[in-house]
Amino acid sequence: MCTTYIATEVIKAIQNKGFDVIGYPRLVRLNPNIPWKTRGNGAIAIQFGKGGGKIKKIGDVDGTIYSFSTKISDGEIEEIKEEVDSIISSLAEMDDPKTHPGVVFFKRKPPYFIYKKGVKEILSLKEVKKVIATMDASFLSYKKGRGLIGATAAVAWHPRDKTYEVLTYRNGGERWVNEESVKEMDRECPHTFDNYDYENRHIQIMPHSPCPILYGIRGDDVEELKKAMNMVSSSKVKRWMLFETNQGTDEHLKKRKVEEVRPYESVIVKGIVWEEPRTIEGGHVIFSIKNEKEIECAAYEPTKNFRKIVQKLVRGDEVVVYGGVRKEPLTINLEKIDVCKLAKVYKKRENPLCKRCGKHMKSIGKGKGYRCEKCGKKAREEEAVIEKxxxxxxxxxxxxxxVARRHLAKPLKRMGIT
Structure with a gap:
């Protein structure tokens, strides 16, 4: 069962118990390269207690869900813990070998490095359990309990950059979304992103897994997201919820030199194209960059026409590559690329003319120069006529x-680049 759907059930339970949601519930994505991750590697953080300040409508789950801007007092953990345990036990897909749920109830935020390591590196369960114990936090753990890692990291997140997502859920029946309505919404709501892939004619807001999500729209403006939701024509929406997220922020990336690149990280590496692009079996395009040391970069088949851009690179081009690191062979899986400086490329237009005979000379061999077949006069390689x-x-x-974009990857649109 989708983690965000379970979160909506928890939020409903919190409200039914007489507590308030403080701020927006958070959907926090962690390191996308972890081999044992769940599909989206996402975790949820919800702050609850007695609320005050401004009230906002943030969803509808069998009734309106409100959130408050400030917290007047803490919620009673034990009153919620049993309810949460019941929800997870009944909805989590415990038979799935990758499902190992965990919930932590913190009275204060864990240290920020927990989030930072969770999104950029490999955060171990041992490290997280140590923090939980140090902070005397109550928790629920199921099976191997790896969910404690994401839960702790999600609470530790201090947004430096953030986006929002409105998630809608279906009524258990058919999932359909009208394509034209999505394109119109995309045009009319400029602060949303990754709605539709025009080149590949793909509705990106709609998942294709059997999860209960109908569609999800991402953007920078909460009110515009509500407008966007109302513009989409789809099968019936059973419930919806607004989440604050780190999606589309590039928070998973870290600057590295080639020799510092490690498996399962996401990196930003500057270098010069060394080995020119080649296409291998499966349609993947591979090239290498060098900055003292050399590393391969890949535009895999799912990146579609992005591969055609990569194929136009030549040795000597200066680039900055962004992407996740595959372990074997050590390769940067490209998410985007900044072509900083193009190398100059020249080609031979014609062989040199013999000054005696006025005829074009013939090549003696690669790198050996030219010779006139009539009189035998020679010319150097660089005497050929070349053009840029x-x-x-x-x-x-x-x-x-x-269609190939990762949850955390910041679109050029959000970078102010079109």
């Missing part, structure tokens, strides 16, 4: 298409 080649790629930013 107009490159088919321009300096600037390029990103994978919407």
């Amino acid at each position: 080649v107009e490159r088919e790629i321009k300096e600037g930013w390029y990103e994978v298409p919407v």
Whole structure:
């Protein structure tokens, strides 16, 4: 069962118990490269207690869900804990080998490094349990309890950059979303992103898994997200909820030199194209960059026409690559690329003319120069007539298409680059 759906049940239970949701519930994505992660590697954080200040409508789960801007007093953990245990036990897919739920009830925030390590590196269950014990936090753990890692990291998140997502849920029946309504919404709601892939004609807001989510719209403006939701024509929405998220922020990335790149991280690496792009079996495009040391970069088949951009790179181009690191072979899986400076490319237009005979000379062999077949006069390699080649790629930013974009990857749209 989808983690966010379980979160809506928990939020409903919190409100039914007489407590308030403080701020927005948070959907926090963690390191996308972890081999044992769940599909989206997301975790939820919900602050509850007795609320005050401004009231906002943040969802509808069998009735309106409100949140408050400030917390007047803490909620009683034990009153909620039993309810949460019941919800998870009944809804979590415990038979799934990758499902190992965990819930932590913190009275104060865990240290920020927990989130930072969870989104950029490998955060161990041992480290998290130590923090939980130090902070005397109550928790629920199921099976191997790996969910405690995400839960703790989600609470530890201090947003430096953030986005929002409105998630809608279906009524258990057919899932359908009208394509034209999504395109219209995309045009009319400029602060949303990753709604539709025009090149590949793909509705990105609609998942294709059997989960209860109908669609989810991401953006920077909460009110615009509500407008966007009302513009989408779809099968019946049973419930909806607004989440504050770290999606589309690039918070998973860290700057690295080539020699510092480690498996399962997401990196930003500057270098010069060394081995020119080649296409391997499966349609994947591979090239290497060098900055003292060399590393391969890949545009895999799911990145579609992004591969055509990569294929236009040549040795000597200066680039900055962004992406997750595969372990074997050590490869950067490209999310986007900044082509900083293009190398100059020249091609031979014609062989040199013999000054005696006025005829074009013939090549003696690669790198050996030229010889006139009539009189035998020789010319150096550089005496051939060459011309500069107009490159088919321009300096600037390029990103994978919407259909291949990761949850955490910041779209160029959010970077102010079009």
